[in-house]
Amino acid sequence: MTGYKTIGKSTPFIDAAEKVTGRAVYTTDMKFPNMLYGKILRSTIPHGRIVGIDTSEAEKLPGVEAVITAKDTPLIKFGIFHEDWYILAHEKVRFAGDEVAAVAAINEDIAGEALKLIKVHYEELPAVFDPKEAAQPDAVDINGVKNNIASKFHVERGNVDQAFEESHLIIEKDFYTTQVYQAYMETMAAVVKPEDNGRLTFYLPIQIPSKTRVTYAKALGMKIEDIHVIQPTTGGGFGAKMETVLHLIAAVLAQKTGKPVRIINTREEDFEGGNPRVPMHFHVKMGFSKEGMIKAKDLVLYAGAGGRACYGVPVLGTACFRHDQLYKYENVRANGYLVYTNMVPSGCFRGFGNSQGTFCIECIMDEAAEKLGIDPADIRLRNAVYPGFVSCHGWVINSCLLQECITKAVEAAQWQEKRKEKKSGRGIGLACCNHVSGYSAFFPPFHGSAAVIRMNMDGKFLVMSGEIEIGQGQKTAFAMMAAEALDVPLENVRMAPIDTDYIPFGLGCWASRSTALGGKAIQNAAEDLKGKILQFVSQEYGIAVEQLSIANGVVVNTQGEEITDLSEIGRKYLYKTNGSYLYGQGYVDPGTVVPDMATKMGNPSITYPFACHIAEVDVDVETGVVKVIDYVAAHDVGKVINPMGAEGQIEGGVAMGIGWALTENMVYQNGVLKNSHFLDYRLPGSKDVPDMKSIFLESNDPNTGFGSKGLGEPAINPVVPAIANAIHDAVGIRLTELPFTPDKVLKAIQEKKKNKEGEPCRNF
Amino acid sequence: MTGYKTIGKSTPFIDAAEKVTGRAVYTTDMKFPNMLYGKILRSTIPHGRIVGIDTSEAEKLPGVEAVITAKDTPLIKFGIFHEDWYILAHEKVRFAGDEVAAVAAINEDIAGEALKLIKVHYEELPAVFDPKEAAQPDAVDINGVKNNIASKFHVERGNVDQAFEESHLIIEKDFYTTQVYQAYMETMAAVVKPEDNGRLTFYLPIQIPSKTRVTYAKALGMKIEDIHVIQPTTGGGFGAKMETVLHLIAAVLAQKTGKPVRIINTREEDFEGGNPRVPMHFHVKMGFSKEGMIKAKDLVLYAGAGGRACYGVPVLGTACFRHDQLYKYENVRANGYLVYTNMVPSGCFRGFGNSQGTFCIECIMDEAAEKLGIDPADIRLRNAVYPGFVSCHGWVINSCLLQECITKAVEAAQWQEKRKEKKSGRGIGLACCNHVSGYSAFFPPFHGSAAVIRMNMDGKFLVMSGEIEIGQGQKTAFAMMAAEALDVPLENVRMAPIDTDYIPFGLGCWASRSTALGGKAIQNAAEDLKGKILQFVSQEYGIAVEQLSIANGVVVNTQGEEITDLSEIGRKYLYKTNGSYLYGQGYVDPGTVVPDMATKMGNPSITYPFACHIAEVDVDVETGVVKVIDYVAAHDVGKVINPMGAEGQIEGGVAMGIGWALTENMVYQNGVLKNSHFLDYRLPGSKDVPDMKSIFLESNDPNTGFGSKGLGEPAINPVVPAIANAIHDAVGIRLTELPFTPDKVLKAIQEKKKNKEGEPCRNF
The missing domain is CATH 3.90.1170.50 (Aldehyde oxidase/xanthine dehydrogenase, a/b hammerhead)
Structure with missing residues (x-):
């Protein structure tokens, strides 16, 4: 954690200049x-x-x-x-x-x-658009499969029915999430x-x-x-x-x-x-003990595949059971159905089903806390997983600072103070999430990553990774990790562009996997190359290899005296080998266990990131407009490689979550998309996004690249429920259907006034 | 020589289709x-x-x-x-x-x-254009160096003056070669x-x-x-x-x-x-014994650098002493001067000074043969170097089929019969040459070549070499050599495009070096990779590595039974190593000796190619037009990798030589180039180039890539003297100033008629 020269320092993206100057070559430029x-x-x-x-x-x-x-x-x-x-x-x-x-x-x-x-x-x-309707026996056949069901997911652990019987409080609700567009x-x-x-x-x-x-x-x-x-x-890209x-x-x-x-x-x-977010209809039932411990969960899910299935299949599974690793569940059941509809085929979108599932769970957690008279932060602390925990599905929680995320977020957001403060239309909400850093079932032959590093004749380095940059700052993080591992200045490292003729076979940018896995491969390749460099120096200078190391781009002996510069070594090696370059190769085998097709038991990710978000909102009770006015995001991100980039990930994830929560939705009329442009499809603008406070908790996972964990997706997962819970805190309504547009908010407030919802009315 | 599966078979260029269909991307397309x-x-x-x-x-x-x-x-x-x-x-x-x-x-x-x-x-x-004039003390200063001399070359072996005294025949003449354009x-x-x-x-x-x-x-x-x-x-490119x-x-x-x-x-x-051929003015004196053995040679050379020097420096040295390794010289002296002039700066052009030098030597050899009553083929056979010969400059002639080139060319051209046949205006001429396959003084840190080969997941191969394709078929030759060395089908090999971020540091395409050196590096990289593949197969299949080999892209045991296909191994390796590819690396250290700056002693090339060309011409005595009507080219090319490509090299080299001999010349008026386009700068067309017979003599050099030698330059070196000697055989004139245009031919014929030249008049 300490003693790093490059990683952990905020570093402008190495490809920023070419982008802002228009030099970068996009496909449209070719x-x-x-x-x-x-x-x-x-x-x-x-x-x-x-x-x-x-x-x-x-x-x-x-x-x-x-x-x-x-x-x-x-x-x-x-x-x-x-x-x-x-x-x-x-x-x-x-x-x-x-x-x-x-x-x-x-x-x-x-x-x-x-x-x-x-x-x-x-x-x-005839056409059908609602996944639950499409799964009815009398629905029109879309793809020649029974009840239009493209894929089913079932998992059951413990004794769910008995656990419900033993529960002090049961909450059972429906949630509806929308098809939204990635808007890259x-x-x-x-x-x-x-x-x-x-x-x-x-x-x-x-x-x-x-x-x-x-x-x-x-x-x-x-x-x-x-x-x-x-x-x-x-x-x-964001998954699309x-x-x-x-x-x-x-x-x-x-x-x-x-x-x-x-x-x-x-x-x-x-x-x-495109490939927008899978719209889902959840029916979730959760049982709690008097003390707020989760006793049981039962989830039924209909997900809309659209006209053809794609990543909807694993998105379904993710929505059914990934969040089971956030809390210490023992009794869970999930039945999910991916159903063909006549909508645009849906697929990957940042969060990948876990965002949808987290929405339901974290809203119910909030409601349970309220009903049990427990602080929403506290109910989560009581249920939170911890380092060494093995989930009911076999997932091994190696490193985990979830509890610290909650306490730090609560502290930073002045949670207690703001909860007490009763300002009209203002509320504060909290939500947690877990996620993965890669997922071994996506390409079962392997799940790690590989890297090659070439030392050039000036002693600088070209890093070849098959993991990619799409704007998230991956190149910069990788270059920093390579520089750190080689102990050379960052400017001595370049990332090779992605060309499958040269790069290793990289699984790519999904499941928040690149930094943890790709970074580890780069670290290993750097170690391999360092060994070869020192071996060559040892031969050339007649010094035992054990007495040599690289420090700040220079080869030094045990006394720290400079033996030679790497540029000298790069040239010497090239000349001696008639034009050859020295290569280092490395890979990481994450030791993950692909979840079994039948039992779903496994341990699919090398590590698991966690987060706690707190949103503060103002709800205009006259217009129904919700505005997020403050935001705190605390993340167990393993080790932060580039704080500036990590903050960008969080800010982007939260902004995207705000759009999903409040304004975005793909609207169809007679099955035809009616708002396929940014005039009618309303993304949040800069005025819709509050200042944010990002908190990084560094659990330094022992298995990943410099201890890092995925961040891209955890950054969006808790946003919608944090906002939903804040709206409830503000105006006492529990919204379960996305997006929380003014009409829905107003309608809920009006129904609330009529006390229809049967819930205590706060702030009114 | 036998038993090869891929090399030695005529193979269409692997990049031919993309060129003829317009798919190839040139710089103008970017x-x-x-x-x-x-x-x-x-x-x-x-x-x-x-x-x-x-x-x-x-x-x-x-x-x-x-x-x-x-x-x-x-x-x-x-x-x-x-x-x-x-x-x-x-x-x-x-x-x-x-x-x-x-x-x-x-x-x-x-x-x-x-x-x-x-x-x-x-x-x-004031401007000066003739190198000899420019070297006079009163000439205008061009670049601030004494007498405008950019570079001098001096070498002397044996006792030249005494050897001239002992000579039976001395021939002393001036030769003028032109500045010609590469016309790519x-x-x-x-x-x-x-x-x-x-x-x-x-x-x-x-x-x-x-x-x-x-x-x-x-x-x-x-x-x-x-x-x-x-x-x-x-x-x-042709050197430009x-x-x-x-x-x-x-x-x-x-x-x-x-x-x-x-x-x-x-x-x-x-x-x-551009970078056209260095124009030269030679004064050459050669002494012969009665039996036609060369006793001594003295050469003085003024070469025109143009406005700035470049490769003119080594071109000068090449013109002075490279051809000394063609015959068994003992007493040679050369004094060369590269002189600044106010012409277009000149530099590399296929043949690189050796073409110019060969013109002089081979014309004098012809004249000496005539004067001594020896067959021109015979005088060369008597003087020819042989395997194991070490030249007076230290060059070691490792493999050599020069004598066989002469006898085979003579046989194929019906030399004896045609020499006897006296048809008006028709003549036959012969010339030999030697050359190099790389030259160690060009980039003294190293002179070899390196290669990297990657096995892809389908068990096919990507070959990275820093040696390049400019149209000569190098890619095809390399792919064939890689396929042969790996023992896989040619279609399983691809050549990586040239990008200095990925390829080894290759010295490039000059001095006819690529096939011999780059090919050897590829051969070595293939051996390295084969070893790694078999090691992996050994581990995976539990078979001792000594019992495994690759045959036709399949791994077999000592009984020749298939163990596994390489596509299986490519995939297995990739999966096992989480996306890594297997690399082979290889290089060749040619063991050459850089000629000493002062003494010029050295052994600069890994191997030395030789050739004998025979041209048959028709000279129109009314118009002075010379037409080459038949051509035989016999080359000691080591091992022929791609006969179709090798023939193309020879045909191209001869065509280019015909242009240089007969029509091409950069014409200046008041120092301004007047024919800088193909209307006035006349290249030979297809009707100017005869059918040719290419003969390959395979000396199979033990040190180079599959025994190959350079061919690009030997193909042009003897063309001009072969034509000059054929013109003499046809009409009895000895032309010493390029190009042999109708006006010069007519003038020489007329002077000949007046018997001014003092030589026996044949065919008249």
Whole structure:
């Protein structure tokens, strides 16, 4: 924790300058000789049979080089956790926005004109949008599976029914979470360039450049290594930029024309074809002892997959049982159903189901505290997991400062004082969360990370990791960790851009895994390289290797005297080996246990982060407008690598959570998305986001990169319930349906006044 | 020699398809956000003092973002073998074409307009163009060195004067070679992109991506690793695409504007600012015994550096003494002078001085044979070096099939029959050459090559070499060698593109070094990787590593039974090591001896190639037009890696030699180049080049990559003297001044008729 030279110090992002000066090259900036521009024709109806597609007029348009429909694609069924994807809609469309045909033309205008010339004849089918309705036996069939259920999740531990019987207090409620859009700066895009030997080079703004190749190879009937992925600068992702048919459509157009093809989503297309948050309907029942100890939990969940399943499958499981590791549960049951609907297919979004689940649990915890007359912070402290705890699902809580997060947050937020202070319309709410740092079930063959470091001829270092930067500051954190591990100045370290021909196979940016796992691999590669450097110095200078070390970029002996500079060694090594560079390789095997398919027992993450958030809100009782006015976020983040970056993660996560809580929602009318642009889809602006106080509690996990833990997702998980609980504290209403828009707030206040809710009315 | 699965089989170039389909990305195809277009203002006079440069009007032109003159550059003197370069002309201009100022603008038209607005005030100075004249004490001073002599070369062995006294026949003549242009398809170009941390990424069509960095770092006052070079597809080089100020001008413009800057030469600019062949004036005296054995040689050489020296320094030495290793010389003396002139600076061109020297020697050999009544083939056989021979300069001729080249060429050309056949205007001529495969004095720290090979997850291989492809088929040869060494199918090998962040530090494409040295490094890296693969298989399958080998991409045991496929191993290794790939590294230390600066003793190349060419010509005695009608080229090329590629090298080299012999020449008028385009600078067309017969003699050098030797340069070295000797055989004239244009031929024929030359008149 102490004695570090680079990590732990706030460091501006190493790629900040190129971004703010416009030098960074995004996918939209890429051009190649003979490059064509692709456009996708999307279904205008939410559900229907494709009777015929007439592309003849489009094909005749001068400048059009290819028009494709499903028949031009390999027609291989593929998918992520569920093989229900085709590259283009085959026989049916399942949502308004479904990809029906595509064109490649010499410019975007012609491509756009060509789309208008394609005639699609649909036979419309009834459509269904609510996952619970869609799971009814009489619902219309969307994907040929019984009751439209794409995936089920069941887990049960202890004796749930008996535990409810023994409970002093039982709370049972429904919660509704919305389909929200990740709203990254850069829309989805691809340039796909056909190479000799049938290889395809994909230039993709993507979170999983290595892992994508496995899926795309299957979809295209190609070999994994023939899918070459380069990640240009990427403008955000938040879970959305995983596999998408857009990339594959560009690939098929490139194969068909033999030319590079670029497709860039407009913002509207991005809403329609994206990968938004899985909307969920929860029914949660929790039992408590008189002292506030959780006795039992039973959760039933219907999650809306949209027209095809994707990461909805693991999102479902996550929403069902990941939060079971936050408190000392013994008796839990969860039954979850991922159900096809005729909405935009939903998937990964920061928090990944755990945000949805945390909303329910943390609202119920607040209500239980109130009903039992316990301080909301206190009820959580009583139930909180601790270091060494093994959950009912087998998860081993190695390092844990959850209790400290709660006490520090409470202290910093003046929780006690503010709870006592009764100011009209103002309230304060608290929520906790746990999360993972990687998840071993996502790519079962392995779950660690690998790194390669090359010492260059000036004694500086090039770090190759397959884990990626999408704006979160990963490159900077990695460079800092490499500099620390090598004991060289930060400016002597560069991060290699992501090109699957050079980087290790990295699983990518999801499950808040990169720093903990990728960082550890870099640490190990640095150790390997350091050993080789010192071995070479030992030979060159005739000094025993045990007497040598690197300090601040210089090789020193045990007396701390400089033996040689690394730039000297870089050059000497290069000359001696006729142009070779010295490489260090390292990897981390996290020792995780993939949860068993049947029993769900396992230990899927190398470490587990925790957090406690406290929100303070003002509720305008005349208008129903909720404003978050203060915010404290305390995180057990292991070891903070870059405080400035970590604060940015928290501030971004909280802002995103505020949007989800208060204003954002994808609104459909007759199955067609009606607010696919930022005029009607309201993101929080800077005035909607309060000053925040970030508190870092460093549990320094022994297994991860410098003891770090994931932070990206814990930063959003508790935001919605903290706000919900603050609203309750302010105006005595318990909102359970997102977003907490003024109309809902006003309606709840009015019903409250009529005392309909049957709850004590505070602050009124 | 036998038993190879891949090498030795004619193989289409692996990058042919991308080139012919237009998919290949050249520097001209590159675009970046905010990219600016640079243009260079060149001196219109051959010699003058710069009194003033007014850039104010150019700076005011909307769209112009930078105008630079010498004062905006670091003003560090730098150079290759001689530090007489500035990035832009400083105080003086030394040739018409000298780089005086440059602009960067938002498009090329504006950049061109801006050039017109720059006013340069020169004080003109007398100019000198002939190197011998320029070396006179009263000549105008060009670069501040005595007698304008940029570099001297002196070597002397044995007792030259005494050996001349003992000679039976002495021939003493002058030879004049021309400044010719390499005439590659793609002109010189650069895109330079400023990166964060002050690094610059250079996209350069260049032969020496790694080595360039050393020079450019010095010129820009930067560190070598901050010069990041990427080589896009490159359209030929032939020696010209070494360091050039164009790249540095783009760099300074990029630094000044903070934006990527692209500069592309027009063909005219490329002629004026290029790096053409060093023009030379030789005085050569050779003494022979009655039996045709060479007794002594004395050579005096004035070489024209042009306005600044560059590779002219080693070209001078090469022209002075490289050909001394062709025959068993004991008594040789050479005095060479590289002299500044006010012509375009000259440098590397395929053959590198040895072509010029070979022209003189091989014409004299022909004349000596004639005068001594010995068959020209025979006189060479008598003098030819042989395996195990150590030259008077210390060069060790390890493998050598020179004598076999002569006998095989003679046989294939029907030499005896055609010599006897006396057809009017038709003649046959023979010439030999030796060359090197790399040259250790060019970058004295090392002279070998290094390679890295990565096994991918499909068990295919990515080969990283710093040696490069410029159209000669190097990539294909390397891929074949890697496939052979790994014992996998060729399609399982890919060559990594040239990016100095990933490739080893390769010395690059010059001195016919890449296949012999780079290939050996690849062979060694493949052996290293094979060992690691088999070690892993041994562990996984519990079979002793000694019992395992790879055959056709499959791991087999001693009985030849398949144990596992490499794709299985690639995947297994990746999974087991959490995303790591297996790397093999290798390098070759050629054991060469850098020629001593003072004594010139050394052994600079790992191996030495040899060749014998026979040309048959028709001379039109009415018009003086010479037409080459048949051609045989026999080469000791070590081991032929790709026969199709090797034939291409020979055919290209011979065609280029025909142009040099008959039509090409850079013509100046008052010091200004007058034929800087292909209308007036006449390259041979397909009708000027005869069918050729290529004969390969495989000496299988024990030290090089699969026994290969350099071929690129030996292919041009003997062409001019073979044609000159054939012209003599046809019409009895001995031409000593290039090119052999109709006017010179006619004039010589007329003088011959007047019997002025005093030689027996054949065929008339």
